[in-house]
Each structure stands twice: as C-alpha cells, then as structure tokens.
Amino acid sequence: MAQDHSGTAGQEPVGYDYQQGWYPTQEQPSYGEQGYGYQDQQWQSGMPQQREPEQYQQQPAAGYEQQLYAPTGYQEPQPYEPSYQPSAYQPQSYEPPVEPAPAVAEPTPGPAPVTDPVVEAAPVAAARVRKxxxxxxxxxxxxxxxxxxxxxxxxxxxxxxxxxxxxxxxxxxxxxMVTADRSEGEAAGSPAEIPKTFTVAHAKAWAAEPATAPAAGADDTLVGSWLLGDAVVRADSTGVHAYALADGKPGWTLAPPVEGAVPCGLSPTVGPTGLGAALFRVSADPKSACTVVSAVDTKTGKAAWSKPLSDTKDAYGARVAVLEDKVVAVGDDRATAWAAADGKDLWTYGGQGKFCTLSGGASGKTVVLHSTCADSVPADQAVALNAADGKLQWWRGLNNQPKTVSVLSAEPAVVLTTGAQPADDRIFAWGATGDPAAEIPVTAEGGRLGVTRGSFDATPTVFFDGQTLLTTQTGADGSHPAAVAYDLTTGKPRWRTQVAEKGKSVPVGVENGALLLAGDERLDQPAHLTRYAVTDGRATAGGGYPQGTGSLLTSGRVLTGGGKVAVLPEHSANFGVAAAFQAKG
The missing domain is CATH 1.10.287 (Helix Hairpins)
Incomplete structure (x- = not known):
C-alpha cells in the first residue's frame, strides 16, 4: 500500500538534488505560519526545544491535553538520536475515548435534530422495512x-x-414502503429530496461494448471514471474511452502521450472548464512507472498538454487531481502543480528531509500527504500543503508506528493507518489548521469499518459529506452490514442503521444529502439502491433494477446524473465496460 510522506514548501524549482532530497531554491517553512503558531526553535543537547506563544504556555487548548499527535516541527533535518527526550509538547500516550453507556444516546450537532445518534440492535430490528x-x-x-x-x-x-x-x-x-418505527404521517422523502435517478423501478438503457478490442492478456481493471454532461468515461489498460450517456455508443478515445503508454489513473473529478487529467505508464507492464500526466479536454477527448512527473525507470506510483485552475500530481518522491490552462510549472514539493517517500492527493485548496523521510522524527507524518503555492500549512507526526498509511481525503484531511493487528488500525482526521480532531478505531465492538479505499481510488468504499465520514460496518464474522456515519470533529458515531436487505451491500456514493448503498440481486429481491440520510441515517428503499442485473451494481463504480445511473464494472471481463439504467415513467 502506498505511504504518505511530507516536506517543505518551495519556490520555482531550479534543480532537484537527489542527495539532499530537496530543491536548492526552496524556502524553508516559517513555523510562525502554522496553526499552532510555532515561531522558532533552538537545538540544545541534540534535541529540539520548541518555544510556544504565550497563550499556549499559560493554558493548553481545551480537549487537547493528551493527543496522539503533537507538532514536532523542525527547520533542519536531523538524524534520530537515541538519547532524545520528549519536550513538553511531545505526544502523550493515547487514551481511547470512553464509549457512552448503551442506554444513553448523546445528541449529535447537525443541521437537523438527530433523535437516535447511534441505533443499537433492538431499534434496528424494529426498523426493518415491512411490505x-x-x-x-x-x-x-x-x-x-x-x-x-x-x-x-x-x-x-x-x-x-x-x-x-x-x-x-x-x-x-x-x-x-412503510416502516415499523415511523408514524403513518411521516414521509420517506419529498420529491425535492429524492432525485429522478432514485425511483421505484429502472430499465436498462444500454450496455457499452469496448471501443477497441483489448489485447490478449491485457489488464481490464478500472483505473478511473468520469460522468460528464453527455458522456461517461472509462479508463483501463486499453485506454481512456468516452461513451454517449444517451445510448452508450463509443465516442472519443484519448491518444496516449507516448507510443505504448497505458492509463494508470484519472483525476477523481473534472474541473470547472471541463478539463480532466489522466496518468499514463510508459509501457503496458503493470510494474512500469506511472509518471506521465496528460490534461484532457473532455469536450473533444484531446490532450491539452502532457508533462512528466518523474524520469525514473523504476516502479513509481502516482495520483492526480484537477483543482479550480491547476493540475496537481502526487508521486512517490514529489508533489507537483501545473497551470490547468497551459501546463506551466507552478511548484514542486520534495519533502522536508532526505530521501522522502510521498503519497496522497488533493482536493479543494489542499494537498494532504503521507511523508516518510530518512531523517524525519517520527518517521511517518501527515502533511498538508497549500495547493495555491505548495507551501507547508501544517504537519503532524504519526506516533502509533503504523505498518501502512493511506490518505483517504484531503478536504477533510483524513488518513488510515494499519498496524501489526487489525485492532491497531485507526482513522485520523484533522481540522483546517491541523488541530487533532478525531481518532476512530477501524475495528470496534460493532464490527469493522469498510474504509480500505478512499476518495482518490477508482472504486471508493468510504465517502465524506462535510465533516461526516460515511461507510459500512461489517460484523467480525462477516455478518450482515450496517450503514454508519462518524463525526470527524469528535470521532464519535453519529448513527448506525442496520441494512434491512439481504445479500451484499456496498457504499457507492453520496447524492443529495444521502449515502447510497447498492445491493445485489437475489431470488427474493432485485438489485437495488438504498438511501441513508446523512443527518440521521433514515433509510429509503430504492426501486428494483431489471432481472439479470445480478451483482453489477456492487462490482465497480456507480455514478448518478443526467437522469441515469451509470455503472462501470471494476473488471470489464465480468460485465462489459459500462452500462446505464433509466428510471421508468
């Protein structure tokens, strides 16, 4: 699994120094600009002593006296010294949050009142849908x-x-549908709340055939997708192909930037001008470097410009995102931004230490990275950059000695860490200034959260709505799942709603204030989508999909819009490259 790693913000790069791990012209960060207000630090006896603003010396911020993460900022990278002793603001041992008594439900702040923040087993059973x-x-x-x-x-x-x-x-x-825990007068949702793509029954509009025949042994794994105003786009090893949203007929195909290059990623979204971004490997070998970035005019399917992210010939992973006016790519050793309009180099960040390894992604105005440098203490850090200029906003040490780290989201800033045992796996979230906001165990009494793939993955399993994390929770024995929501400002669950339908259910997106869960077709139920309100987890059962849909809805990426539900299977060999459904009536 890719690891996130961080460093310092820089100016226009002149030349990358691979021995030092930074660009010579980069400015070192001023810690006076960070959320915790560090102004300087001095080195004494081989360890950093940090000087805090007056208000932090007198009274620490309420609720943060014992946090897993505390800033350990430094201006010069120093090797780790065994004699190092924590200063006054070093991380303290983490104390798990005390779970509320089962009989007492704690109200959760939100735009609408929540009567049952966490729905326990007995109420869930009563809430099952009754026809x-x-x-x-x-x-x-x-x-x-x-x-x-x-x-x-x-x-x-x-x-x-x-x-x-x-x-x-x-x-x-x-x-x-009438539920046992609702009064006769309660509405499942007004027409304004439930979009046209979520209705009683759907008919299959089309199933797309490959634009070109795949080569023998070609990898058919989905690496990205877009839903445009008039087309749906799929990227896999055969290329980046568009299909008409109306009838599924093949549209444009993006020409590779160099002969023999194959796609290895797409930006999660398309920019406001219709510009998307694609990543290419230099060859069809899945171990070859994913290093070439192409900006794509999605109206014509032509590349506006292409840039190399790295000149390495070794294995190299990357993610790319399109922000308002720029394209940002995060590779194994650097994060780079270009002007969306013409591909002009804007900034490059190589880490604030030596021999740094980076991973992560960007959204909104923020780039969030997992950084590991040879001389960083602690070794694993979460780093946030300002997307406008690449300068360091804040960084926090990951002191739980994670085995792997994955950035799940940039806005909000959320990472997943795994440990030696499943019980060690954690989700960490921070506020806009890097204040520790939440720690959520992945495995809890109710089961395990489905958070293995985040916002930058081709097929996410966790979604975000503001400061709410939305996913599913499956019992330790793989039993029936529940839809769950967590407040990222507190780390506490907002609600938990048991899934009433049988079979496999997976989260596929957030639409109009609701988490969408897709369900498989069974002998006693059609394939379907179910909505869970973000505010309180109330379920609204969706309509059926045609017989023979099978597990298509749970096999890949589901995109809703333009009056259609478009499905792009993770593997085209199973269900084809794309399909679309339209509401009846």
Whole structure:
C-alpha cells in the first residue's frame, strides 16, 4: 500500500538534488505560519526545544491535553538520536475515548435534530422495512372504520373501502414502503429530496461494448471514471474511452502521450472548464512507472498538454487531481502543480528531509500527504500543503508506528493507518489548521469499518459529506452490514442503521444529502439502491433494477446524473465496460 510522506514548501524549482532530497531554491517553512503558531526553535543537547506563544504556555487548548499527535516541527533535518527526550509538547500516550453507556444516546450537532445518534440492535430490528399488501391494508382500513365511535352506514363503508383500495394501488405502484418505527404521517422523502435517478423501478438503457478490442492478456481493471454532461468515461489498460450517456455508443478515445503508454489513473473529478487529467505508464507492464500526466479536454477527448512527473525507470506510483485552475500530481518522491490552462510549472514539493517517500492527493485548496523521510522524527507524518503555492500549512507526526498509511481525503484531511493487528488500525482526521480532531478505531465492538479505499481510488468504499465520514460496518464474522456515519470533529458515531436487505451491500456514493448503498440481486429481491440520510441515517428503499442485473451494481463504480445511473464494472471481463439504467415513467 502506498505511504504518505511530507516536506517543505518551495519556490520555482531550479534543480532537484537527489542527495539532499530537496530543491536548492526552496524556502524553508516559517513555523510562525502554522496553526499552532510555532515561531522558532533552538537545538540544545541534540534535541529540539520548541518555544510556544504565550497563550499556549499559560493554558493548553481545551480537549487537547493528551493527543496522539503533537507538532514536532523542525527547520533542519536531523538524524534520530537515541538519547532524545520528549519536550513538553511531545505526544502523550493515547487514551481511547470512553464509549457512552448503551442506554444513553448523546445528541449529535447537525443541521437537523438527530433523535437516535447511534441505533443499537433492538431499534434496528424494529426498523426493518415491512411490505404491506393491498389485502392487509384494506383489512386494517375496514377495522378502523367499523370500530369508530361514529361508524358509517354499510353503503358509505363500501364506497370508502373501494376508494381506499384505489388509493392503495396508486401508493403501491409508486413503491411506498412503510416502516415499523415511523408514524403513518411521516414521509420517506419529498420529491425535492429524492432525485429522478432514485425511483421505484429502472430499465436498462444500454450496455457499452469496448471501443477497441483489448489485447490478449491485457489488464481490464478500472483505473478511473468520469460522468460528464453527455458522456461517461472509462479508463483501463486499453485506454481512456468516452461513451454517449444517451445510448452508450463509443465516442472519443484519448491518444496516449507516448507510443505504448497505458492509463494508470484519472483525476477523481473534472474541473470547472471541463478539463480532466489522466496518468499514463510508459509501457503496458503493470510494474512500469506511472509518471506521465496528460490534461484532457473532455469536450473533444484531446490532450491539452502532457508533462512528466518523474524520469525514473523504476516502479513509481502516482495520483492526480484537477483543482479550480491547476493540475496537481502526487508521486512517490514529489508533489507537483501545473497551470490547468497551459501546463506551466507552478511548484514542486520534495519533502522536508532526505530521501522522502510521498503519497496522497488533493482536493479543494489542499494537498494532504503521507511523508516518510530518512531523517524525519517520527518517521511517518501527515502533511498538508497549500495547493495555491505548495507551501507547508501544517504537519503532524504519526506516533502509533503504523505498518501502512493511506490518505483517504484531503478536504477533510483524513488518513488510515494499519498496524501489526487489525485492532491497531485507526482513522485520523484533522481540522483546517491541523488541530487533532478525531481518532476512530477501524475495528470496534460493532464490527469493522469498510474504509480500505478512499476518495482518490477508482472504486471508493468510504465517502465524506462535510465533516461526516460515511461507510459500512461489517460484523467480525462477516455478518450482515450496517450503514454508519462518524463525526470527524469528535470521532464519535453519529448513527448506525442496520441494512434491512439481504445479500451484499456496498457504499457507492453520496447524492443529495444521502449515502447510497447498492445491493445485489437475489431470488427474493432485485438489485437495488438504498438511501441513508446523512443527518440521521433514515433509510429509503430504492426501486428494483431489471432481472439479470445480478451483482453489477456492487462490482465497480456507480455514478448518478443526467437522469441515469451509470455503472462501470471494476473488471470489464465480468460485465462489459459500462452500462446505464433509466428510471421508468
């Protein structure tokens, strides 16, 4: 798994010094600009002594007296000394957050009141979806009328019963589901809240065939996708191909920047001007370097410009993102930004130590990296850069000695660390200034969180809505999953809703204030999507997909928009390169 690593911000690079691990013209960071206000530091007896602003000397920030991470900023890289002793602001041993008593539900701040922040097993069982037959509904209606204090006459009863059956037929056709924990008057969601792509039933609009026949033995793994206004785009080893959103017919194909190059990644999103970015390997060998960046005009499918990220011939991994006016790529040894319009070099960051290894990604105005340098203490660090100029915003040491580190998101800043045992795996999140905000165990009493792939992956398993993390939790024994949400400012769960449907369910996106979970087709249920409100986890069951859809919805990337649900399977050999569904009616 790729590791994240950090360094210092720089000016326009003149030449990269591979012995020193930085560009000679880079400015060293001023720690007076960091969130914790470090102004300088002096070296005494081989260890850094940090001088804090007056307000931090008098009174530490409330709630951060014992944090896993504390700044250990330095101006010059120094080798680790065994005699090093922690200063006053070195990390303290982490104390896990005390779980609230099961019988007491703690309210969670949010745009809407949450009556059950964490739904436990008993309420979940009561909340399972119950289908109501027309006969049962009619029986209940008749019983309620006859038992009333002022019961109508027989003729009026028959008229009312007939009207009730007609109304019920309309409701059932519309796919209204009644849940046991809702009152009759509660609505599952108004038309304004539920988009057209999420309705009662869907018909298959088209299934796309490959634009070109794949070479024998070619890797068919999805490396990225885009949903445009009139097309859906798939990237794998055969190339970057567009298919018309209306009928799935092949559109443009992006020419590789050099002969024999194959795609190894796409930017998660397309910029405001319709510019996307693709990464290419120099050859079809999956171990070859992923080092060439091409800016793509998605209207024409032509490359606006191409740039090398590195000249290495060895294995090299990278991620690329398109921000408002720039393209940012993070490679194994540097992060680089170019002007989106013409590819002009803007900045390069090589780490703030020697022989640094980096990984991560960018979104909004921030680049978040995992950094490991030969002389950094601690070895693993989370680093945030200003995307505008590449300068260091803040960094925090990862003192839990992780086995691997993966950056899940840049805004909000979230990383996943794994340890020697599954119980050691943690999610860490920070605020905009690097303040430690949350630590979430991946494995807890309720099971394990599905957070293996983040925002920069071709098929994410965890999603973010503001300061809310959304994913699924599966029991330790692989039992039935639940949809879950965590508050990244506190690390506490906001809600947990057991999945009512049978079979496999995976998160596929966030749409109009709701987490979307896709479910497999079974003998007793069609393939489907279910919405879970971000605010309180309330489930709204989606409509069915055609018989024969099988596990297509859970096999890759699901994108919604333009009145269609587009599905790009992770492996084209299983379900083809792309398919689209449209709501009936």
């Amino acid at each position: 109501v037959s027309a006969a049962d509904r009619l029986k209940d209606l008749a019983a309620s009328v006859i038992s009333g204090e002022h019961a109508p006459g027989k003729r009026a009863l028959l008229i009312r019963a007939g009207a009730g059956v007609a109304a019920l037929a309309v409701l059932l056709t519309a796919g209204v």
